[in-house]
Amino acid sequence: AQSVTQLGSHVSVSEGALVLLRCNYSSSVPPYLFWYVQYPNQGLQLLLKYTSAATLVKGINGFEAEFKKSETSFHLTKPSAHMSDAAEYFCAGANNAGNMLTFGGGTRLMVKP
Amino acid sequence: DAMVIQNPRYQVTQFGKPVTLSCSQTLNHNVMYWYQQKSSQAPKLLFHYYDKDFNNEADTPDNFQSRRPNTSFCFLDIRSPGLGDAAMYLCATSRVRGPYEQYFGPGTRLTVT
Numbered sequence: 225a226q227s228v229t230q231l232g233s234h235v236s237v238s239e240g241a242l243v244l245l246r247c248n249y250s251s252s253v254p255p256y257l258f259w260y261v262q263y264p265n266q267g268l269q270l271l272l273k274y275t276s277a278a279t280l281v282k283g284i285n286g287f288e289a290e291f292k293k294s295e296t297s298f299h300l301t302k303p304s305a306h307m308s309d310a311a312e313y314f315c316a317g318a319n320n321a322g323n324m325l326t327f328g329g330g331t332r333l334m335v336k337p
Numbered sequence: 338d339a340m341v342i343q344n345p346r347y348q349v350t351q352f353g354k355p356v357t358l359s360c361s362q363t364l365n366h367n368v369m370y371w372y373q374q375k376s377s378q379a380p381k382l383l384f385h386y387y388d389k390d391f392n393n394e395a396d397t398p399d400n401f402q403s404r405r406p407n408t409s410f411c412f413l414d415i416r417s418p419g420l421g422d423a424a425m426y427l428c429a430t431s432r433v434r435g436p437y438e439q440y441f442g443p444g445t446r447l448t449v450t
Binding site for chain 2: 233256258260265266267268269270273314324325327328329330332
């Protein structure tokens with residue numbers, strides 16, 4: 225069974241600093257991986273997805289993530305945090321057997337001025 | 338713009354009083370999902386439809402029912418809401434079942450008094 229783990233339920237960075245949100249997956253088959261962002265009282269918005277093409281995936285709002293099979297990781301990064309990046313971020317995975325999304329526990333990103 | 342719409346955005350109901358939440362989509366996607374999300378938690382899948390094929394998660398309480406009268410609309414019925422059912426309810430769609438990204442609506446925040 226696939227599982228997705230997000231290290232750190234809360235991450236705090238200063239405005240302009242690097243954002244790094246960690247996601248690890250466990251799977252016996254190559255996974256499909258997604259990062260979603262959720263602002264307060266909103267639904268989830270897709271930031272980016274990995275579907276076994278390029279290992280470095282660029283998404284919206286300046287975010288990118290790198291799929292590293294050797295580390296079973298799909299960490300999300302952004303070079304310079306903005307105040308507007310403060311939100312909850314969810315990593316999710318799916319396998320190619322048609323199963324549903326498996327979500328990580330979420331990471332709340334706080335951006336300090 | 339094609340989208341997933343949820344109404345109402347905020348719903349207050351009384352303990353034990355049936356309530357219906359609605360979701361519509363203009364994406365013409367085959368699959369529609371209902372998630373329950375409690376505070377500071379990841380979304381939890383309740384059930385999904387692949388066209389008219391209904392799929393219930395094993396741990397979804399019988400108190401939760403769903404209807405999908407056509408491709409565009411899907412309803413979540415809570416027959417006798419309890420205090421523990423207060424949550425954000427998210428509707429999502431995807432093109433086909435499986436490892437494709439899901440598109441989320443803005444959610445309905447349910448309060449049970």
